[in-house]
Amino acid sequence: MSILDWFPKKKAVSASGNNKLSIPNDLWVKCFCCNKIIYLKDLNDNFKVCLKCNYHFRLTPEERISYIFDKNSYNETNPNIESVNFLDFKDTRNYSERLASAQKKTSHKSAVITGTAKIDKQTVNTGIMNFAFLGGSMGSVVGEKITCLFEDAVKNKYPVVIFTSSGGARMQEGIISLMQMAKTSAAISKLSEASVPYITVLCDPTTGGTSASFAMLGDILIAEPGALISFAGPRVIEQTIRQKLPEGFQRAEFLLKHGMIDCVTHRKELKATLSKVITMLIPYNKKVNKLQKISGKNIKKDISK
Amino acid sequence: MKVLDFENKLLSLYDKINQLKALSEEGSIDLSKEIARIEQRAELLKKNIYSRLTPQQIIQISRHQNRPDSLSLINLIFDDFVELHGDRLYGDDRALIGGLAQIQQERVVVIGHQKGHDTRSNIDRNFGMPNPEGYRKALRLMKLAEKFNLPVITFIDTPGAFPGIEAEERGQAEAIARNLKEMSALSVPIISFIIGEGGSGGALGIGVANKLYMLEYSIYSVITPEGCASILFRDAKKSDIAAELLKITAKDITELNVADDIVKEPLGGAHHNWEVTASNIKSFILSDLQKYKKIKNNKVIIEERYNKFRNLGQFSN
Ligand SMILES: [Zn+2]
Numbered sequence: 001m002s003i004l005d006w007f008p009k010k011k012a013v014s015a016s017g018n019n020k021l022s023i024p025n026d027l028w029v030k031c032f033c034c035n036k037i038i039y040l041k042d043l044n045d046n047f048k049v050c051l052k053c054n055y056h057f058r059l060t061p062e063e064r065i066s067y068i069f070d071k072n073s074y075n076e077t078n079p080n081i082e083s084v085n086f087l088d089f090k091d092t093r094n095y096s097e098r099l100a101s102a103q104k105k106t107s108h109k110s111a112v113i114t115g116t117a118k119i120d121k122q123t124v125n126t127g128i129m130n131f132a133f134l135g136g137s138m139g140s141v142v143g144e145k146i147t148c149l150f151e152d153a154v155k156n157k158y159p160v161v162i163f164t165s166s167g168g169a170r171m172q173e174g175i176i177s178l179m180q181m182a183k184t185s186a187a188i189s190k191l192s193e194a195s196v197p198y199i200t201v202l203c204d205p206t207t208g209g210t211s212a213s214f215a216m217l218g219d220i221l222i223a224e225p226g227a228l229i230s231f232a233g234p235r236v237i238e239q240t241i242r243q244k245l246p247e248g249f250q251r252a253e254f255l256l257k258h259g260m261i262d263c264v265t266h267r268k269e270l271k272a273t274l275s276k277v278i279t280m281l282i283p284y285n286k287k288v289n290k291l292q293k294i295s296g297k298n299i300k301k302d303i304s305k
Numbered sequence: 306m307k308v309l310d311f312e313n314k315l316l317s318l319y320d321k322i323n324q325l326k327a328l329s330e331e332g333s334i335d336l337s338k339e340i341a342r343i344e345q346r347a348e349l350l351k352k353n354i355y356s357r358l359t360p361q362q363i364i365q366i367s368r369h370q371n372r373p374d375s376l377s378l379i380n381l382i383f384d385d386f387v388e389l390h391g392d393r394l395y396g397d398d399r400a401l402i403g404g405l406a407q408i409q410q411e412r413v414v415v416i417g418h419q420k421g422h423d424t425r426s427n428i429d430r431n432f433g434m435p436n437p438e439g440y441r442k443a444l445r446l447m448k449l450a451e452k453f454n455l456p457v458i459t460f461i462d463t464p465g466a467f468p469g470i471e472a473e474e475r476g477q478a479e480a481i482a483r484n485l486k487e488m489s490a491l492s493v494p495i496i497s498f499i500i501g502e503g504g505s506g507g508a509l510g511i512g513v514a515n516k517l518y519m520l521e522y523s524i525y526s527v528i529t530p531e532g533c534a535s536i537l538f539r540d541a542k543k544s545d546i547a548a549e550l551l552k553i554t555a556k557d558i559t560e561l562n563v564a565d566d567i568v569k570e571p572l573g574g575a576h577h578n579w580e581v582t583a584s585n586i587k588s589f590i591l592s593d594l595q596k597y598k599k600i601k602n603n604k605v606i607i608e609e610r611y612n613k614f615r616n617l618g619q620f621s622n
Contacts (some may be wrong), residue, residue, distance in 0.1 A: 169527045175527055176563070178525075181509060183614045190611075232468030233468075236532075246470070249470070258476070
């Protein structure tokens with residue numbers, strides 16, 4: 001559950017982050033997993049997946065948008081909601097300062113961006129969590145934006161696709177951050193009643209209060225390869241039971257084997273998989289209407305001609 | 306009984322009182338005035354100590370090994386109780402108990418975390434830390450309650466959901482998440498009491514309630530103060546600072562509108578008098594059961610609970 005589980009082993013990962021080598025023009029990056037030096041352009045061409053070891057680098061929301069959604073189809077909702085330090089929380093640093101520097105670092109106002117976008121011309125409501133913003137932790141703002149996203153979906157009936165990446169609840173907001181777990185989960189029960197599909201894409205890492213609420217409640221759970229998905233963080237477990245954890249413990253493939261998720265999908269295939277799943281989940285009468293409009297690879301469309 | 310450090314002074318006064326009482330019983334000297342005087346002093350001191358407890362001291366009371374546990378409170382509060390076991394999927398979690406209960410003419414389903422009072426019973430109860438099957442048993446019982454239109458009472462008392470290998474394999478996160486979603490839409494009222502420790506998601510997993518009450522010296526926290534301190538200060542020993550920052554006392558949680566009210570404890574804490582504690586909880590249960598009995602439309606109950614959580618959150622827009 002602790003964000004600490006993450007920082008010492010692997011620093012927050014982004015090819016544009018602090019893992020650049022001091023080679024001119026930042027043309028090369030080192031893979032965090034296998035330490036291989038990769039040509040940045042090759043990495044970008046491969047959806048930020050290591051060509052050597054298949055490690056899926058963490059993405060910025062912008063990168064995620066460019067890999068998944070149709071060009072220029074993304075429209076952000078609620079961009080201006082911001083956190084406030086209502087508990088007057090100050091540890092080694094003031095929470096307000098932490099927020100300000102996270103905003104500066106990520107050029108986003110919060111740890112999640114929400115909006116509508118298109119996947120192969122199908123409109124979806126989407127949320128993208130940003131681990132670079134205070135470990136993607138869920139406080140009032142993440143809770144509110146995710147809840148609004150579900151409420152929008154109840155109204156507009158478009159499927160919801162959320163990309164999770166979060167260390168859990170934001171402790172600087174105390175008990176109110178815990179309540180966001182209940183708030184977002186409650187909104188999902190209304191979404192279920194309205195029969196609107198909800199797909200979660202579990203990205204590295206999805207732990208604690210985020211996994212134990214809206215992340216694990218998707219109708220379909222897709223994970224990126226190697227993503228850490230857990231309730232308790234590996235370090236907390238190790239300290240509690242005082243034994244070594246098994247190889248691959250709490251990774252996407254481990255959850256798949258234990259029946260906890262539907263599939264593990266390579267980032268290259270993710271857009272196509274999402275597109276297919278959405279097409280197959282949308283109620284039939286709606287689907288027929290939609291299918292008239294879908295271009296390209298859909299076989300059923302060809303039949304209808 | 307284990308004596309808490311801040312109770313020491315008080316305890317020495319009680320020792321003195323007992324000595325004097327013994328003396329006056331065997332001798333001919335009348336010490337009743339002296340005894341009364343010290344008793345008065347002790348009462349004053351007790352009030353003084355308990356009116357200005359620090360969060361760290363409240364944590365100590367909330368975790369006291371003689372604090373009343375769920376099953377004991379159930380037996381003191383309800384006229385009848387039948388424990389029901391198992392999640393029908395994997396096993397029976399002894400850290401989370403539940404069953405059918407009756408209080409006067411009212412029938413309810415009751416669910417609670419279960420701690421022990423010594424090492425042996427605590428190991429048996431996994432220190433009140435449920436595995437996924439505990440949360441799934443709770444959900445099964447809540448669905449049973451819904452089917453037979455019985456209100457649900459829950460007693461929260463856990464350091465957190467168990468962080469273990471098997472718990473993860475069997476989907477601890479999924480089990481808790483599922484409960485949050487299902488509880489939010491349950492068509493019968495849910496009334497929850499934090500009787501000791503309200504530890505994070507493990508507490509919330511049976512705590513999505515229409516009404517949440519906290520015992521006076523119970524706590525509710527998103528993370529243990531020890532865990533918070535080890536992350537923020539890299540030092541678990543600074544948990545007293547974290548406990549202040551996190552705002553975890555019944556008073557704080559009520560001010561933040563997360564808890565609806567505080568249930569008084571006997572002076573010195575619930576561990577000094579289980580019967581009084583139980584009877585204080587009982588009056589809350591009875592009055593709420595009467596109130597909810599009048600609501601015939603189940604949608605009102607669901608909406609009340611939904612709106613309560615929907616409105617929790619502070620931000621600027
Ligand atoms: Zn690699």
